Amino acid sequence: MLTALPTPLSHARSASPPRSGGDCQMGPADLIELLGGVADLAARSDTTRLAVLRVARGAMLVHEAAPADMLYVVRSGSFKCIKTAEDGYEHVLGFAWRSDVIGYDGLADQRYVFAAVALEDSRVIALPRMALRTLRLRHEALDLAFQCLLARQLAHAGDIAEVMAAVAADARLARFLVQLSSRMAACGQSPRRLLLRMSRRDIASYLGLAHETISRSLRVLSDAGCLRVAERDVEILDAQALRRVARSTRGAADDEVRPALACAA
Amino acid sequence: MLTALPTPLSHARSASPPRSGGDCQMGPADLIELLGGVADLAARSDTTRLAVLRVARGAMLVHEAAPADMLYVVRSGSFKCIKTAEDGYEHVLGFAWRSDVIGYDGLADQRYVFAAVALEDSRVIALPRMALRTLRLRHEALDLAFQCLLARQLAHAGDIAEVMAAVAADARLARFLVQLSSRMAACGQSPRRLLLRMSRRDIASYLGLAHETISRSLRVLSDAGCLRVAERDVEILDAQALRRVARSTRGAADDEVRPALACAA
């Protein structure tokens, strides 16, 4: 269940001082800090009310197709975003870590498109949809950070395609791990030591494979010396080799060297 | 090549009167109209300069990894968004039609993440990145429309996952056609008569299949009486049947009826 903490962020965790933020080049942590800085102002101001929610592992933060009047920014922990087909099959569309936004998709027509489930005990900052514009207008830095974040989110949408583009199961898994590694790095975690918070089945769903295949491919990569796998604790031993596996696409046939040519058309 | 039309949009095509726009429930056409309304203001104002570009079929509007200082809104025509792997294999991530935004992904770190190629002679409205905030601040309706549009774009990111989730080739193609149909409807086109602007190979890349498989699956659907296929002219004869094929997922095994349960955790 979700537990609302009435505590505003005030000086919740003033870790690093807010950077000057040249245009849009801010790291992902900044939005959280900015929201922290904004929080007490907001607490005073009537309209907006920022709260931190605790989300227990396995709890569903947002429900698919539920009315969307909240936006969430992940503060700690992790989530999986899923979409459930009519036949009940649930497909994992992606994962969300610190400073990722959850629920923005619902702004289009007031209903969430995806559901989000916590993979571990997590905390999120809740932003009322209506307060969004006000906040953005009042705080330019926050506005830019938000814009930047959305762009990143949109760019990440390509990740799933990238992962699916590789036909070979091993390549898909390798790509997933590379992605995960770089995202963990972006969150300030180790890019080599990966603690998988999601089940094999979640990964399988994300990659469009059977969960048995994940097991097998993990073993293949492990035997190849790329990884050390112990349960959900995965260490990348040979990043080069892993990347090499990730690179391997089918074919590379069909000389796709035409874009430059098409451009001159 | 791209031909810049200095002509501002002024009263370019004042088709339907701009709706009052309750919150965010606006159709996709509205952003274009709003931009049209804004255009002459912008022309007068110093900072912003809205231009319409012509993009010839096959021309590349934005290049992957190129510096991103422009944002484009599709005014007519269509585009494919692609990402090229290191080995030269180009993967189609999605398609863009009227009122879709191209290039927002570049706002994160000033470099476009995807490339966009025109599938037919098209026109786009070019928005300088720097002018974006100004415009949004000045015109609330436009701000909301933009927010709505981005949300929609984000939601569409789930489309590709949805399509890939189906293992069976026929199901993937069926889903693609269903998606296409509804998007064409959203653009004011016929949802039954689909004029495919993209090649079989593009579709194959989008669906993660071989282009031969597209041919075969088209035939299967055609023989099943769902479609009438003539070259790139596809007519949906039996939408029900098509949707039925689209629904069929592998398994539906692995009782994924746990979300409701997990929620109560």
Place this chain on the structure above:
DNA sequence: CGGATACTTGATGAGAATCAACCCGGGTGG
């Protein structure tokens, strides 16, 4: 401790990638 879930491993079959040949239409150049 017992039940359930997560994970692993093996055997088998279906389905799609691949290779190859072919047709068709449009554009180019002679």
Place this chain on the structure above:
DNA sequence: CCACCCGGGTTGATTCTCATCAAGTATCCG
């Protein structure tokens, strides 16, 4: 104007990967 070429599309034969079914082990929960 015709011949040619090339990219797009279709179809067939073969190969091989991965989904599926099945059984078994490990692990976490109450």
